[in-house]
Amino acid sequence: MSRPKIVWPDADREMFETLFTPGGPLEPRGPLAHVRSTTRKSLAGRYAQWLSWLSRATPDALQSPPVERSAMARMTNWLNDREDLAPMSRLALFDAVLRVLSAAHPHLDWSDHKALRARLRRAAGHGTQARKRGRILSSRVLLDAGRQVSETAEALPAGRMARAISLRDGAMIALLVLLPMRRHALAGLQIGPSVFVSETRITIALPELLVKSGRPWETEVPEPCLSVLRRYLDDGRPVLAARGAGDDPHLWLDRSGRELSYDYIGPRIASVTERVLGKRIPPHFFRDAAATTLARMSPESTKLIRPILGHSSDRTAERHYNHARSIEAGRSYAALVAHLKETSR
Structure with a gap:
């Protein structure tokens, strides 16, 4: 049975709308007005999950201004309550809420929250690779x-x-x-x-x-x-x-x-x-396939990964090259073992 849709408190709704105000001659531009519509939709969905948890765990907190609910202890309890999620999903949730709140209150000290986000990012790594296992084809x-x-x-x-x-x-x-x-x-x-x-x-x-x-x-x-x-x-x-x-x-x-x-x-x-x-x-996964296929071809081919995928850095190219090298090393080792078996008979 699906949970009922959370009704946003007026303070949160007004804060969110202000962040995305396009601006004009008589109206200042919101700090998140530049983001794409899909990003805005994603931020709204994840922020709604935060509100939904608050309504269940500490409903009285919804009567307070949005920024006053963001104490580290409360947000840590929220993350602990969402241990059912994969590390990358927890990171995405927390990052979205922090992005919204810090954009609305840029002059506050968010260093503790950013440190927590960094720990979540280290725990998430590059995401769960198990779901990709066997599914990154040529x-x-x-x-x-x-x-x-x-x-x-x-x-x-x-x-x-x-x-x-x-x-x-x-x-x-x-x-x-x-x-x-x-x-x-x-x-x-x-x-x-x-x-x-x-x-x-x-x-x-x-x-x-x-x-x-x-x-x-x-x-x-x-x-x-x-x-x-x-x-x-x-x-x-x-x-x-x-x-x-x-x-x-x-x-x-x-x-x-x-x-x-x-x-x-x-x-x-x-x-x-x-x-x-x-x-x-x-x-x-098609993007992973392209990067891995190029990396397997030759070290020179990895130079194509960045422009083909539209990335701003070569970190992904290096990761796929290392992954491809480990695959080829495994295949070479398997071939060597097979050869040793043949020659020992």
């Missing part, structure tokens, strides 16, 4: 899966909804393999503003709002993804668009002709890859 395998979905769809009668959807799914997977953008960017692609189609090429241009680093990112869609994407644009998307008003500019459409929602894309890609490969591969 980019070649993922590309073959996308092409297989698209080619299988071509055998279906033209104009059929199932054909159009499979052409879309195959194109999404193929595009993610060769241009492993984040799900937010993938969902936000629009023909005209960020997808430019000509007779000879298709160009993807992501504005800074769709890139985590805040830097615009542009590239041409390479083969063999290019032909898969054109197949969807020529034969699949028109069928989907015809089910709606026909004027939605989003690249990915659902069966009603409207944009494919951010929340639907992740589970859909995971479901299709499970059907084809036997493993659920969510969109973010």
Whole structure:
């Protein structure tokens, strides 16, 4: 049974709205007005979890101003009460609440809270790797899966909804393999503003709002993804668009002709890859696959990880290179053991 939705106290609602005020000639700009809408939604959801816990654990505290409820002892009790969560999830919750409160009261001393956040970050590391075990496949395998979905769809009668959807799914997977953008960017692609189609090429241009680093990112869609994407644009998307008003500019459409929602894309890609490969591969794993595949190729190839993933530093590239080296070392050791077995007979 789901818990009832928490009603935000007026003080919290007003604080939150002030933080995101866009500003104007007679109105100051909020300190968090620059963040993306998805980030704002994420902060609101996590802050609501804090309020929900307060309403259960210390309901009288909701009568106090938001900043007065943030005593270290109370927040530590909250985190202790959420030990059911993975370390990375606890970090995300605490970081969101701290970000909101410290932005609303930047002149207060938050050093103890930041020290606690640092301890949570060390405990979380790079997140739970167990869920990725066995699911970071080669980019070649993922590309073959996308092409297989698209080619299988071509055998279906033209104009059929199932054909159009499979052409879309195959194109999404193929595009993610060769241009492993984040799900937010993938969902936000629009023909005209960020997808430019000509007779000879298709160009993807992501504005800074769709890139985590805040830097615009542009590239041409390479083969063999290019032909898969054109197949969807020529034969699949028109069928989907015809089910709606026909004027939605989003690249990915659902069966009603409207944009494919951010929340639907992740589970859909995971479901299709499970059907084809036997493993659920969510969109973010495509980024790990690209980084690991490049790292396995050669040390020089790791230089491509940063620009392909749109990162602002080389730390991720170094981590994947080290991971790939450990994999190759394990394989070499296994081959040596097998050889020793053969020669000892």
